[in-house]
Amino acid sequence: MATLKVVVILPTYNERDNIGRMIEALQVQAREFPHDMHILVVDDDSPDATAEVVQAKQAMHPNVHLLMGKKAGLGAAYIRGMIHAMDELHADVVFEMDADFSHKPEDVPRLMAVLDGGADFVIGSRYVKGGSIPKEWGVLRRMNSLGGNIVARYVAGIYKIRDCTAGFRAIKTTLLRKVAFDDLRVQGYAFQVALLHKAVSLGAVIKEVPVDFVDRTKGESKLGISDIIEFILNAWWIRLHSSKTFIKFAIVGLAGVVVNLGVFTLLLQANVNKYIASPISIEISIITNFLLNNYWTFRWRKSQDHIRVKGLKFNMVSLISLGVSYSTFVVLSILFPEASPEIHQLVGIAPAMFINYFLNSYWTFKNTPAPKD
Numbered sequence: 001m002a003t004l005k006v007v008v009i010l011p012t013y014n015e016r017d018n019i020g021r022m023i024e025a026l027q028v029q030a031r032e033f034p035h036d037m038h039i040l041v042v043d044d045d046s047p048d049a050t051a052e053v054v055q056a057k058q059a060m061h062p063n064v065h066l067l068m069g070k071k072a073g074l075g076a077a078y079i080r081g082m083i084h085a086m087d088e089l090h091a092d093v094v095f096e097m098d099a100d101f102s103h104k105p106e107d108v109p110r111l112m113a114v115l116d117g118g119a120d121f122v123i124g125s126r127y128v129k130g131g132s133i134p135k136e137w138g139v140l141r142r143m144n145s146l147g148g149n150i151v152a153r154y155v156a157g158i159y160k161i162r163d164c165t166a167g168f169r170a171i172k173t174t175l176l177r178k179v180a181f182d183d184l185r186v187q188g189y190a191f192q193v194a195l196l197h198k199a200v201s202l203g204a205v206i207k208e209v210p211v212d213f214v215d216r217t218k219g220e221s222k223l224g225i226s227d228i229i230e231f232i233l234n235a236w237w238i239r240l241h242s243s244k245t246f247i248k249f250a251i252v253g254l255a256g257v258v259v260n261l262g263v264f265t266l267l268l269q270a271n272v273n274k275y276i277a278s279p280i281s282i283e284i285s286i287i288t289n290f291l292l293n294n295y296w297t298f299r300w301r302k303s304q305d306h307i308r309v310k311g312l313k314f315n316m317v318s319l320i321s322l323g324v325s326y327s328t329f330v331v332l333s334i335l336f337p338e339a340s341p342e343i344h345q346l347v348g349i350a351p352a353m354f355i356n357y358f359l360n361s362y363w364t365f366k367n368t369p370a371p372k373d
Contacts, residue, residue, distance in 0.1 A: 001116060004035045004092035006170075007065075007085040008108065010099040011077035012041055016048040018100045023057045023064060025105040030063065033109060034116075038063045038089060041099070042081040044071035065089065075191025079181045086173050094176065096169040096192075103168040107211050111170040120175045120204040121196075123161070124168030130210030131163070137215075158197055162208055165192055175204050248297040249361070252289050253353050257346075260285035264345050274341045278329045279322060281345070282352065286318045289356060298365035313364040317356060325352035 008026060012019055023039055030037040039061075041054045045068060054066045067084050069077070078096060085091040093115060097103050103124060111122045125131050127149065133142070149165050158164050179202075184194040199206060260281050267277035294310075303310065328348035333341065 001034065005038065005090060006033070006035045006093045006095065006112065007038045007040050007089055007091040008095040008097055009078060009081040009085060010039065010041045010097055011044070011074055011081065012046060012050050012054075012099050013044045013071060014046045014048045014050060015099045016046070016050045016053055019050055020053045020057060022099050022101065022105070023054070023061070025101075026108070027061060027063075029105050029108050033112070035093070035112065036063075037108075038065060038091070040065045040067060040081055040085055040089065042067045042069065042077045042084075044069060044077060073186075073188040073191075075184070075186045075188055075194070078191055078195075079184075082176055083181070086176065091173050094171055094173060096167055096171070098167055102214055104212065104214065107168070107209075108170075110211075111168070111209055114207050114209055115170045115172065117207075118205060119207040120172050121199045121206045122170040123163055123166050123196075123206065123208045124211035125163035125166055125208035126211065126213045127162040128208045128210050132210075132212045134213065134215045158193070158200055161196065161200075161206065164196055167192060168211060171199075175199060175202065178202055245297060245361075249293065249357055252292045252297055253357070255292065256285040256289040256353070257349055259288045260349055261342060261345065265342065268341070274333075275330070278341075278345055278348075279326050282322050282325050282348075283318065285349075286321055286352070286356065290314050290318070290360070293360065293365065298361070301365050303365065310364055314360065317359040317364060320359065321352040321356045324355055325349060328352075 010019065010022065019041060023041075026037070026039055041050075041064070043051050043054065043066065045051075051066060051068060054064065058064045058066060067081060069080055082094055085094050093112070095108065095111070097108070107124055111124055114122045126133050149163060179195065179198050184191065184198065186194045196206075262281075263284050264277050264281035267280060268274060272280075305313070325348040328351060329344050332339070332344040332347060336344070
């Protein structure tokens with residue numbers, strides 16, 4: 001096996017308490033590592049003098065490198081680091097890794113072994129068998145992590161990857177050189193999903209290795225509300241630009257909104273009670289959406305289900321969507337009785353639309369082509 005130059009990229013901002021210990025922990029791994037390991041710290045001008053700690057380590061270890069720059073987000077730091085690793089350090093492989101010990105240094109050789117085995121992109125995964133998240137995480141923290149991963153998998157369309165938001169990765173630079181970083185259009189945490197989606201679209205061999213994610217004991221997390229917003233918007237941006245099916249579904253969904261509100265308004269004008277008018281208009285719009293999706297959006301999909309089975313599945317999805325949308329309408333009507341019923345109805349459409357799309361796309365209209373000979 002040829003010896004490769006491996007660069008572990010550690011993005012930092014105010015990590016003075018962690019970065020020195022992390023560099024030393026990686027040096028321990030480097031002694032038995034089958035390749036030439038280097039450590040590249042990409043510091044965003046940390047005011048706590050993180051860079052000074054790194055510079056002191058540079059005097060002790062020739063394989064430690066420091067790249068300074070203005071604070072612009074995790075994605076911007078990784079892009080800067082990857083370009084430097086490829087162009088200046090001539091890396092064959094780069095690692096993404098947190099400097100706060102959320103990722104265990106002793107797992108680096110495990111990820112590298114899978115890359116040596118033929119993969120192009122290896123993920124230290126929390127959500128495959130054998131991986132884990134901290135037991136002490138509260139409900140909100142778990143929901144935030146799992147929710148972000150669900151958005152990445154099912155909105156951005158990276159279905160087969162179990163941990164799309166993982167920040168512990170090993171990537172061959174032969175793959176990275178095919179990526180136009182400017183086209184990713186991200187600077188924050190959304191970079192992780194954008195890069196992974198690009199790797200999938202390039203046909204990369206992607207593997208997941210189970211790892212235990214550990215909560216930091218020193219310093220503070222840098223994840224902010226702006227990163228979460230960018231993450232969600234980027235997932236939808238990826239979906240919009242990579243899926244003609246979703247664009248068609250969005251058009252059908254807009255038509256469903258018009259049908260829903262139109263029928264609802266007509267029923268109100270006919271003096272139909274709003275609590276009766278709401279489910280009627282919802283059901284009519286769901287049926288309209290199904291017909292358009294069946295004969296236009298998902299027409300290309302080959303399903304082994306008989307039309308009656310497909311119709312049964314659709315009715316089950318319709319009942320779930322109806323229940324969610326109507327419940328939303330009722331709750332909003334009780335909480336905000338002074339608001340227009342049309343507003344409550346409009347808000348209730350959103351969750352029903354999401355449920356309708358995912359259940360119908362991945363169940364009712366699931367593509368199941370006949371097996372090849």
